[in-house]
Amino acid sequence: MVGNTSSLGTFLHTINQAFWKFHISTKVYTFLSLTLSPTVVATAPRIQGTGFLRVPFRPLTVFIGTRYFPDIFAFLSEAATDTPRRSNPRPMVHRPHLSRSLMTVFLALAALTSAFGQAKYSVQKCEMAFTSNAELELIKASSNQVQGLIDPATNQFAFTVDIKTFQGFNSALQREHFNEKYMESDKYPRARFSGKIIEPVDLKADGTYNVRAKGDLDIHGKKQTRIIKSTITVSNGTLTVKSRFFVPLADHNISIPAIVSQKIATEIEVDFKATMSLQSL
Secondary structure (H helix, E strand, O other), X not given: OHHHHHHHHHHHHHHHHHHHHOOOOHHHHHHHHHHEOOOOOOOOOOOOOOOOOOOOEOOHHHHHHHHHOHHHHHHHHHHHHHOOOOOOOOOOOOOHHHXXXXXXXXXXXXXXXXXXXXXXXXXXXXXXXXXXXXXXXXXXXXXXXXXXXXEOOOOEEEXXXXXXXXXXXXXXXXXXXXXXXXXXXXXXXXXEEEEEEOOOOOOOOOEEEEEEEEEEEEEOOEEEEEEEEEEEEEEOOEEEEEEEEEEEHHHHOOOOOHHHOOOOOOEEEEEEEEEXXXXXX
């Protein structure tokens, strides 16, 4: 029995080493390179000498991992952050709970590989512009740094933009006030919209579709459930989405001082246009 246990432990150790050496597959490696922080901890902690990496996740993981694979992402996040460190790893021996943990990791990442083999629309070019049309002043700004995905298999979507990437305004001081006083960009650096298209449209088939996107609009740290009408055009594997909607500042706890109330609109007009292409992540 002892010999069998030792052999099993050696076998699991060998499989695990090969598993990490080749990163499961090119697709998972690509996914990890997109979603893991570029500053990965150099000295990996050990699980009984197996070399399981402890890594922080990029914000993009929130959109991909929690939106499409919440169970898998939760497990991997827990495993990556709660792994005990060992400065002098001991030779691996068979322990039933360890075997189950390794098998769970293997199955989870195998499922992740399969899921990310499915193509999703990813933003290639995008512009998000907003307009404040107040009584005494017209303010316009835009950003072309929007990131986003649409899954044609489920019609789920997620978009995000860094607030500080908005350019335009009527002066440099106005942009500074936008970031520091109103949007508080250091505290709330990103705006997000994630959810699902209501209509059961086939986004892999060429055509033009008028749809409603329902999801959580997160601005200034305050979420609001919104239904936003959009027009989607699909042609030869390229998807274009256009939308115009309005955002009341009060919905997101953005306060305007009385002294500038005639220069900043209480409701902001947003124009969104994105060109996306199918990619296997």
